[in-house]
Amino acid sequence: MDLNTIKVIAFDADDTLWVNETFFRDAEIAFAKHLLDYGDEEDIVRMLLDTEIRNLDTYGYGIKGFTLSMLETAHRLMGDKMNAETTSFILDKGKQMLAEPVEVLPHIEEVLEELSKKYKLVVATKGDLLDQERKLIKSGLIDYFHHVEIVSDKKETQYKKLVKHLDIEPQEFLMIGNSLKSDVIPVLAMGGYAFHIPFHTTWTHEQVDDEINHSKFRALTNAKELLDIL
Structure with missing residues (x-):
């Protein structure tokens, strides 16, 4: 060489x-735990990953696209039961990630x-x-x-x-x-x-x-x- x-x-x-990826993994776990009434934790994380990958061409990489994918995944799981509490939880999680110290x-x-x-x-x-x-x-x-x-x-x-x-x-x-x-x-x-x-x-x-x-x-x-x- x-x-x-x-x-x-x-x-x-x-x-x-x-450090970056740690914040995403922590957010995934928190998201899955918030939605435990609608599925198994591992299945929810897997569904979120699938949504993220499908959305890459639309949203690209980063926290904002990840937040939108969380919203979409929650809607897929909750349907008409999607509420302001879950929406606020996801938006707050995204803002929290953006505010993390470097x-x-x-x-x-x-x-x-x-x-x-x-x-x-x-x-x-x-x-x-x-x-x-x-x-x-x-x-x-x-x-x-x-x-x-x-x-x-x-x-x-x-x-x-x-x-x-x-x-x-x-x-x-x-x-x-x-x-x-x-x-x-x-x-x-x-x-x-x-x-x-x-x-x-x-x-x-x-x-x-x-x-x-x-x-x-x-x-x-x-x-x-x-x-x-x-």
């Missing part, structure tokens, strides 16, 4: 720079400070524009980044556009993130480098079963290992 070609390092945001993950600021001395750093993330901008500002990390790219999804096409915008070649680009599906596989397909740093909780929709065996891929256990490699 020749890392000397790398000029730009891109970081995913949610669950790579800061918890930067261990070693991230130290790593960004060191890498920014040698590389151009960017954020490449998907989700709601307003929410991601808010979290980046609240994290205190924004000054480390030369560019911030917030997209509706992260596929090979989006990465090619980003590389072109940055005026570099794919082999000069390294992506770091917690999702094999979004942060690794499309970047390797483009010809770039990709490092995976897992988070303890990963959304089911982002999980892949295949092992990655590629000359431009590395699996790390934490962000600090980057300083020993780059």
Whole structure:
């Protein structure tokens, strides 16, 4: 692996720079418990996940789309019994998630400070524009980044556009993130480098079963290992 070609390092945001998925999982459980009169907890969570995935093309990723999917799932379960109490519960849960403090993950600021001395750093993330901008500002990390790219999804096409915008070649680009599906596989397909740093909780929709065996891929256990490699 020749890392000397790398000029730009891109970081995913949610669950790579800061905690995110935990809030969704906690909200799922609270939602299911609120609706226990209408089904089994696991079945309700499964139905919510199914609704989220079906709505991705309409709402995209993020808390707002998740909140709308909770409303839709509750209506599917409750029908004409859907009431103001449940509607308020769901809307309050969404607002609560949007107001959560930003918890930067261990070693991230130290790593960004060191890498920014040698590389151009960017954020490449998907989700709601307003929410991601808010979290980046609240994290205190924004000054480390030369560019911030917030997209509706992260596929090979989006990465090619980003590389072109940055005026570099794919082999000069390294992506770091917690999702094999979004942060690794499309970047390797483009010809770039990709490092995976897992988070303890990963959304089911982002999980892949295949092992990655590629000359431009590395699996790390934490962000600090980057300083020993780059």
